[in-house]
Amino acid sequence: MRAIETITDKVSILNRDDIDTDQIIPKQFLKRVERTGFGEFLFYDWAKEPGWELPQRQILLTGRNFGCGSSREHAPWALEDYGFRAIIAPSFADIFKSNCTKIGLLPVQLAYSECELIAEAGEAQIDLANQEVRWPGGIASFEIDPEIKHRLLNGLDDIALTLAQDERIGAYESERERQGPVTTAL
């Protein structure tokens, strides 16, 4: 995962609420066994509608509850492959948000009124280190879990971070793990 630096660009605007991952990447594209190449199928059905426009920029500005529905990580993969490095929205669905942070796609939650101002400005600068979004005539701060921020700023592999706690996991397994189903014995 590449480290996130300050992201500065015009914003691509998709002004709809409750956009589900079935729209972001429809199911027929989930049959691939690779992690790459999903960008061309982003919003596959919506992209056929007259008047559709979603410029390939680094920042997507969108509506409430973005990424609801399925847990498919193919949705963040498609957004990232299309060129987005950050998504600004008034709220996100939980699994989608978590999936984004795993691949270095930055979810930025701002108030609805702040999203409107950025839409008017048409551009933004996202400064993860200072947890700020700046745009011509405005500035807003955003929240992010400190661990996730650290990982994103440094491009760290979270599996390696967890494996560094191998002793604690081993101790848990030997002390506290209860009897449970053994799948290999079925």
Add this chain to the structure above:
Amino acid sequence: MNINTPKSLFDKLWERHEVAPGLIYIDLHLVHEVTSPQAFDGLRLAGRSVRRPDRTLATADHNTPTDGTPTAAKIKDELSRVQVETLERNCAEFGIPVYSLGSRRQGIVHVIGPELGVTQPGMTIVCGDSHTATHGAFGSLAFGIGTSEVEHVLATQCMTQNKPKSMRIRYEGELGFGVTAKDLILATIGQLGVSGMTGYAVEYAGPPIEGLSMEGRMTVCNMTIEAGGRAGMVAPDQTTFDYVIGRPAAPAEVPDDWRTLSTDEGAQFDTEFVIDASKISPMVTWGTNPGMVVQVTDTVPDPSSDQDERALDYMGLTAGTPIQEITLDRVFIGSCTNSRISDLRAAADVVRGRHVADTVYAMVVPGSQQIKAQAEEEGLDQVFRDAGFDWRVAGCSMCLGMNPDIAAEGERVASTSNRNFEGRQGRGARSHLVSPQMAAAAALEGHFVDIREWASANKQEAHV
């Protein structure tokens, strides 16, 4: 925290699985073909192994054909074939048991876990699928995760997760005649909205929940994600124990520990709701998310936003149209929400001795090979076939249409599944979510009917 502080079921589950702050141990990892190939690739690239194959179980379900294709090698769709074969190969390489096409234990991942008894009270369970909350019906903490997290759990048997907020929804009163677990959860989502549970782990409680069978509780927990909930759960009780004990992976007797898994009197929740179950009617979705739902006796509502307008346009509906005048082209009975034996029995009771309307194509897709076998032993397959239903083989099927089971553009579907998103069941297809009984009656009549009146008029009593 004081040792005597009352704790919720969720607090107890969380506490006993916390390896370190924000690091949760996973007791069971369920794997399927669609969200796992890139995770296994990641392990290989980094030279990592699977920490606990004995706590991991795989099946093929999302894109498997339901026509009786006997093995992965015989799947006609090349991409699906490659994906299922890749799952089999990955599981063989990493020592993970897999019930793939051709296994008598194959089926929808959220159906076979409980069926085999690997889903038990007090566990943490994850799967690369958003409907993993289903397993919370057993008093376990179950999360849907993405592929990077699948890889993380395979490698470490842990997941990084900050503790979600807690919510309790307490139901009062009794569910009325003809009103099912599906209607209860659809009504709840309608009330809270599709992001009403976002950020929360949700406990469903109260007499109407205690009165549900395990299969009904699974239906409720299954759809937690449709209101954005991170996990849904029900405290285990005798109903739970009776269901679990005796299954292949389950203990012979109820462990004492399972009896401690309930919310203490006075435990605190971040949010609580009380819902009167006696006021819930059979529900039908009219729009393009599960929160767009009304009672079967209602009309299609007036749009109150651009989103509503768009939904009505996509669905080809006009505000003010009575729900019972909406005619159907297809009926799908299946999915991890409603494909278990009691769902099939309830639907069979409705259709027994009758016939599907000429204008409707109807299919039943059992949730697992074992459910299919049991239904056939009970003669339910014959009931459905005699009524003109297509009797299929286990899988996710038309719930998400990754296999050949899809609706055509503009076709209107009554579906027992969990999502009515645009294009979910086929590009341009229009989905209405309902209970198995409501779906079965709609198949016979060619349009939605109020199952309560229909059953009374047709002297159908059992299971409705």
